[in-house]
Amino acid sequence: MDSIVIGTAGHIDHGKTTLVKALTGFDADTLAEEKRRGITINLGFAYCKLPCGKTAGFVDVPGHERFVKNMLAGAGGIDIAMVIIAANEGVMPQTREHIHILHYLGIQKAIIVITKIGMVEDDFRELVVEDTKEYLATTALQHAPVVEVDSITGQGIPELIALLDGMAVGVRREDVSRPARMPVDRVFSIKGFGTVVTGTLHEGSINLNDELVIYPEGLPVKVRGIQIHEQTVTTARAGQRTALNLGGVSVEEVSRGCVVAKQGSVQATCVLDVHLSIAADASQPVKRLERLKLYLGATEVLARVVLIGRKEMYPGEESYAKLLTESPVIARKADRFVLRSLSPVQTIGGGRVVDPAANRSGYTDDQALAIMQIKDQGAPQQILEVFARENLFGDKEAVASAANIQDAEKYFEILLQTGRILLFENRVAHVEALQALLEQTLSILETYHAQYPLRAGIAKAELQARLEFAGRPREFEWLQGWMKETKQIGQSGSMLYKAGFTPVFSKKLSVIRDEMLAAVRQAGYLPLTDYELVGNDKDKDRQAVLEALLQSDFLAVDGHVIILRELYVQAKETAARLAHAEGAIRLPDFRDSLGTSRKYALLLLEKMDQEKFTSRQGEERVLL
Template sequence: MPVIMGTAGHIDHGKTTLIKALTGIDCDRLKEEKKRGITIELGFAFLDLPGGARLGVIDVPGHERFVKNMVAGASGVDFVLLAVAADEGVMPQTREHLEICTLLGIRRGLVALTKADAVDADWLEMVEEDVRGSLAGSFLEDAPVLPVSAHTGAGLDALRAAIAELAARTTAARPADLFRLPVDRVFTMRGHGTVVTGTLVSGRIAEGEEVVLFPGGARTRARGLQSHGQPVTEAPAGRRTAVNLAGLEVEDVARGQVLARPGTLFPQTLWDVELTALASAGRDLKHRKEIHLHHGTREVLAKVLLLDREALRPGETALCRLLLPEPMPGVYGDRVVLRSFSPLRTIAGGRIIGPHGRKLRRGDQGALARLRALADDDQQAVLAAQLALAGPEGVSLAELRTMCALEARALERLMQQMCSQGAAYLVDKDERTHVAGEVMEALMAGALERVAAFHRAEPMKQGILRGELASSWGRGLSERLAHFVVERLVRRGELVAEAETLRLPGHSVSLAADALRLRTALEDAYRQGGQTPPNLKDVLEPLGVTARDAAPVLRLLQESGELVKVKEDMYFHAPALEALRARVVAFLEEKGEMGAADFKTVSGLSRKYLIPLLEQFDKERLTVRVGDMRVLRRKEK
């Protein structure tokens, strides 16, 4: 996989001149840069290595006023070439650039002792010793320090060889299938339109592909590609790449945006980060402090939210949150750099561990434990923590890719393994949404407790209706998730489903002695009443029971199918009502229609029962009223 080398170092220490001597390419392209003799913007070149490989080179500004441009370029770098002028030695921006590279996770590099022709041998030896002392404890502690002169060419061959050897040993850890190109330049080319350039930090892009700019969501197409000045049909990660965007004007694009495929990035306003304050920061980083945040090629004003302390002291590392001014796309492991307002200098940096920050209470120890797990090297532990933090909302596979930076196949294998272990559940096959095992267990326990509470409150009901369970326990859950939980409990035998009613396996309607006597009395009264049932009041008064007290028993008799409520306080014994239905059907099949008088003749009942019963048969969809007559309702096919 191609790699990128970036420069670093103090202003006027010869970075740009050295790159021109190595590559033949002048990275200072702006008129103001040529006039002032300093690098202001990022410059780009390439170096052909032995064996035919081509190394991308990013030249960064050294002036303190342009550190933000330096960070934008260094964000895509795999190893660094630190330039230190032999006639000046280590200077303030040398140190700050080195700190920025450390915070960006750069772990390899080498040192060019530039302008070696400007000093004598004793001075050169002394400066080299001073440089090595300054690099002690840094990632460049054991890096080669090579004296060079861009003017005389001395040392350039040795430097090229060292660069080639380091490039061969450098492996960039980039997901091969998550295309991201942070934009660092936007311009117009005559005959082509809008072009953006950047370091392709992961994935690859092919000519003609549909792409999206984040944030903003503007859709476009890669009309053409160039890499290292040559047209290409496809560009892999680690390449400096120019993309000709179809249908967009220069004003539609800005440095800091990220080019990606549709549906692969998910901008958020809250990131969880593992943050380290530089030992040289000089002062504490306080809770809710506003800072300059650098991520990729973008700089914004953000707030630092400390989760377990009031201040982050120099040299300390802690889990923090970044509150962003607008949704920004991040990926697990992305590096961030923080700079203070006054004095304007680098104070901290670290990596994103939660690009989808969730709401949590400050000091919540459970949430803090999960956030700490996100900083783990165990991929399954990271996934489990991400799922747990997502809660019942769950996470799609596409989102999980940005939350763990795994390639799609590796992620799918790991998720299948977690699902087989009960550590995760696939709750929505269409959206490929997963919920943590611990979240699912909590949801199932909550559903069972709600059903148990219903049984305690309504002991004479067979169970709770599905809709009632969903509107109480399931409030706030997606319909699919609530259904998934219930069906899983049914499959496990922890819930029993009877049509639309749900109950616990051990639940059966049990009546106390008084209720049992009342049930027997009601059954007997309505059985004896037959087709001319008694008034409910007449049944209850001799028993000394109120209608309110009798309501649960009456409801139970209806649920069990022994009584049918025709209207308020009018109940029929089910077999008696069934006999009346049979007479009505027989009459209508012979005569075709029936009036109230016909029903009276057929049933022998008084008007007190006739009309309520006719309306009951209509309600049951046995008959339908046509004027003053009833006819059989046709059965729907």
């Protein structure tokens, strides 16, 4: 079923719902209150078959200023707009606001429909048409065709259908191959079926039994049924008004503004990089950090505008900015949005998303503007490289999706061959991002070595805690592995150090080191404690030497008992021989083999248990 979506726009009581009924035969006002008051409050839906064979789904939006948020929820995703203007009133305030909204949403195909022509004299009708065209000449719809109709008598309806049919032929869907994404504009429950959500499928396709996710909540769902224009189907495609019966979620867990999408194909965020335009007729400038209402897809959310390099944006101006939302939103690059002020309540601007999951920024204003311009207007390879740089160890598909780049694999390959990126399994790392972390790491190590010149290095966990890197353990392993491969850092056991560093013992400390080594070696399997080595006065020099030796030659068996590492290795070999010879390790045998006491033999075996080298079974131990 090849479908398009047609949306209405215009002032209250200009005949939008009556026109939709004249075109489709359906009354889009379904609420009792709508019928009683004679106005559209919520979104209404209808459909009909066009002469070209395409099915037109109509979204009828409310015209009252109090219900603009409902209008915005339905306006996203429409292919053709019908701007309805009543012949007895002409262009009115909500006409102007709805036209602004259509412009900010990037809806380019539109028809201006003058309704109620049977209610006025010809002279007055001609005057309204002339005034309408004069107003439209200053808007983005200046080239939109104008058609005059009477929805009651049917006059002009055939001409309107012909115009819609001609435009429908030119609508092309290019996003079927992308992962499915459908903003939800209605949620309800049907007895015997459960939760049903509706919306315009923006991208991709959805099949029966697909397993998808409700974002931003992250709720897994299964598609149990699909309807397109009241017909049960097995597949919905981009551009179709779609109803989904979802399993695994209750009607209370989903709301207008949620997004149904493939797992991992989108990312919930509270930071958007955007290109922002302020309406020429806005009543006041937009100030830095001003709180506004953001309309994105079917979502309404409060957001603050972070202007870059300026304190205010004046009517008619354009600039890049950040939007900090007060709750998570879902977007793709190039999605359109609308901004409305809180007081007075009016549409003041809009624009397009440049980065759907941006960083809060560590850039100067000039750097931030330059990067946003590349994201917005750069060549595909440039855009992909910027997104890779800002998403260290990002999944390749996720980076390509965020950058909104088709055939991204080709550009990844170019960046790989030119040494701009590296691949770690299927994760992308830009060399500049890696280099920045390397410089941080070397700075941390230099400071650490200066503070603790006797220590072999810094523990991995401590380095990760000090480093400005919020990656997961696996990603930190990749990072330090790359640093070792480039011979910038070295590793000794669990300790990391700057390449070329060796612990430096002064003449005085060398004497203490040699004395300690001799004492511990002589003690053998009747080991000394750290108190015995350092002394009760906690001599700082002896303490420093002991800490250094614990990273190299010494091992603390239980935190205090000190033994040579080489002797501990030999003790493990002894335990292994006993296990193979006797079938198990018994404490008396192990004690006698080492020539130590029961106390120290037990400490050594417990250390081996902790390391999962041995396992206690009753009074004996076995090798693992």
